[in-house]
Amino acid sequence: MQIADDNKTPLERYLGATLRELRLRHGLTIAQVADQAGISRGMLSKIENAQTSTGLDVLNRIAQTLGVSLSTLFRHFDVPQGGAQLVKKGTGMEVVRKGTKRGHTYHLLAYDQGPRKAFEPFLITMDDEAERFPTFEHPGTEFIHMLKGVLEYRHGQHTYVLHPGDTLTFQADIPHGPERLIKTPIQFLSIFIYPPGSTE
The missing domain is CATH 1.10.260.40 (lambda repressor-like DNA-binding domains)
Structure with a gap:
């Protein structure tokens, strides 16, 4: 039957x-x-x-x-559907942020995270034409991972020399930003991790 x-x-x-x-x-x-x-x-x-x-x-x-x-x-039974966001090489959205100027570009690598952002990952590129460097302050934590070049980076009263493969993590509400381009071109991954409830 x-x-x-x-x-x-x-x-x-x-x-x-x-x-x-x-x-x-x-x-x-x-x-x-x-x-x-x-x-x-x-x-x-x-x-x-x-x-x-x-x-x-x-x-x-x-x-x-x-x-x-x-x-x-x-093995594939009851596996969550998922919904990963893929951004192919070279297709990150170029965005304007404080400090975006000649020789200093930001590419946002993930977007559409809802009304409250949990994080923002940027691929930042700087070259010899970058002139005055901005100082940033924003809520949460920032994570930087160097990919190319050598950069002196300031956080509060301290500076750090970053080489490819180096990682710097810090509280982002303390003034921070590039201090000196030591070897260009420079490229690094910067991830802003916002606290819950932040509307940054």
């Missing part, structure tokens, strides 16, 4: 579709897989169409026939 479609569980539908996809990928018929797994052809057809449930022993035999492990059958 065929079980009504409304009674199919998500797991039964997922397993049925997965088994059918694997079987078709290998170019096998229901008869070939059923015979090798030691079950009836009708049973395999019902499993593929989510018309019946079966035990792990049977599923394991089918999986072995299809050349996969039992765990492989379940």
